[in-house]
Amino acid sequence: MINPKPATYEPAPLIEPGHTFGSITDKIAGVVLTTNQPLSWFVVISIGFMIMGMLGMAITWLLIKGTGIWGVNIPVGWGFAIINFVWWIGIGHAGTLISAILLLLKQGWRTSINRFAEGMTIFAVMCAGLFPLVHTGRPWLAAYWLFPYPNSMGIWPQFRSPLIWDVFAVSTYFTVSLLFWYVGLIPDLATLRDKAKLKPVKIAYGMLALGWRGSARHWQRYEHIYLLLAGLSTPLVLSVHTVVSFDFAVGIIPGWHATIFPPYFVAGAIYAGFAMVLTLAIPLRKIYGLEDFITMRHLENMGKVTLVTGMIVGYGYISEAFFGWYSANKYEGFMIWNRMTGPYWMYYWVLVLCNIVTPQVLWFKSVRTSTLGLFAVAMVVNVGMWLERFVIVVTSLHRDFLPSSWGMYYPTIWDWMTFIGTIGMFLTLFFLFIRFLPMISIFEMRTMAPAAKTHDPEAH
Amino acid sequence: METAHTLPPAIHGIMAEFETPKALIAAAKRTYAAGYRKMDAYSPYPIEEAWEAIGHHDRRLSFIVLAGGLTGLLSGIGLQEWVHLYAYPVNIAGKPLNSWPQFVPVCFELTILFAALSAVIGMIVLNGLPQPYHPVFNVEAFSRASRDRFFLVVESEDPKFDRQGTAEFLKGLDASEVTEVEP
Secondary structure, eight states: OOOOOOOOOOOOSOOOOOOOOHHHHHHHHHHSOOOOOHHHHHHHHHHHHHHHHHHHHHHHHHHHHOOOGGGGOSSSSSOOHHHHHHHHHHHHHHHHHHIIIIITTTTTTGGGHHHHHHHHHHHHHHHHHHHHHTTTTOHHHHHHSSEEESSSTTTOOOOTTTHHHHHHHHHHHHHHHHHHHHHHHHHHHHHHHHHSSSSSHHHHHHHHHTTTOOHHHHHHHHHHHHHHHHHHHHHHHHHHHHHHHHHHHSEEEEEEOOOHHHHHHHHHHHHHHHHHHHHHHHHHHHHOOTTTTTTTTHHHHHHHHHHHHHHHHHHHHHHHHHHHHHHHHHHHHHHHHHHHHHHHHHHHHHHHHIIIIIGGGGGGGGTOHHHHHHHHHHHHHHHHHHHHHIIIIIIHHOOOGGGGGOOOOOOOOHHHHHHHHHHHHHHHHHHHHHSSSSSSOOOHHHHSSSGOOOGGGGOO | OOOHHSSSSSSSSEEEEEEEHHHHHHHHHHHTTTTTTEEEEOOOOHHHHHHTTTTTTOOHHHHHHHHHHHHHHHHHHHHHHHHIIISSSSOOOOOTTOOGGGGGGHHHHHHHHHHHHHHHHHHHTTTOOSSOOOOGGGGGGGGGGTTTTTTEETTSTTTOOOOHHHHHHHHTTTTTTEEEEEO
């Protein structure tokens, strides 16, 4: 029998050769412990902060006037607030996927990107959380609609409702993501404390580092819970978008009431999230000269994940259309036909173009290894995934069961200001993060250095 | 009680500095073999062999996290059953009051939340953090423990500890520097 020796394939290194523990530390910590920020940092944060001001204006006016300033109406009672909520929370999912699921799968390449992807998760969830909060119109009264305690009439929240599941899922997700992020930061905060020259800076990082000193006894417990947190975050992240999809799927609206929703939403979340990680990683590695750590191999891997999850999303669209026809249900059939040819037909087909057709260019290695190509695809996917939520929400609602109740949805200027404003808020928070905290995990990168190999490869 | 034991030790211990993780692990193994137990290794990133070499493995966190998760699960069940069976029983779409499958998502989320909180708080508490002061920071070179150097400290509380003898022993372990640690 012919038993040819399998061809050995040596993947590109995850870190450019020649780096030591010291050079890794200095390079990443140097971005934070300096007074010289690149000009682009000032440009982005100024623009981000101005756009965030617009968000402040939009929310202030909303609190004064009420939700009547938005474009929501009957039949389209759910508009931009839920669209943007789902879009942002989906973006967050890639951060947890990278930090938890890829850790459990022992994917070494996650190390270069997990820190800022986790940061992205936290800020995206903050943007997401803003919408359910302000859509109540009077958030100071919303506490007893959302949190489990009775109001003054003895009325409790309804635990049979997916909306209350959502409150628990999203607040747990935010808390656990924050814990995971902070735990990952502790050893790096100790590094910043030890490297800082100025006393106040030393004290600030020192307080946050909790007196971490790199003791082996501490590291053992640390690694133990880091793995446990990854194991807990993995089902959590899958549950969060599942519960978000329940907001729709548990209802009886044609176009929402579908069993494909949970897996299709989770895949869409990871798809949108990886697109956002690429959107952030490509400019950052350029601005801060981090090409040694975020290599082309990292970008290419992210391109592959984007392609795969994009095709799962494509499968979701196809199955929606197929079951619209195969169910022989008049309402389901009308819904999908109206989605494709009704007043919002253009949104549907642009979404197909953005989410299914365009990412197919990622089959080509030349696109996956071109920063410009990847960035362009990522931007298209960002837009496409927003359109997906728009189409799911608006086209399912605007044709009610009775033609006399049919309507259209037109977002107002305040809707747009709130939505674009959260992008400003995200940019502001994200760029503050890369100014004050190491955007790549320094201690995990040290384990990638050649000197960290304590096993003798010959011994095995 | 002997007075000598109640006196504070003159020094915290003796610290040896190493340039490579391999040297640290080898030294820690030999120190353990020589009978020292009250010691600690310090490294800029987690090294499994290092805590194995000093004979440390704490499994308590597994049980703490399990207990946290179960507490979360039980509070989820308790909260929802109590609200919908006793505090606020309402007929929703003809479903039974105890429509438990609809209580699963909140139970699940609370399990994860409590487990994660107990993992992080448990790690911080068992590690004795936050700890603003520790004697090892008195050694100037120790600031590189969070950068690129590896340290082994034999504490003076160890019964085998001997100020001169231990220092001589550590010097024979390939250490680039051996220093006394002020308390």
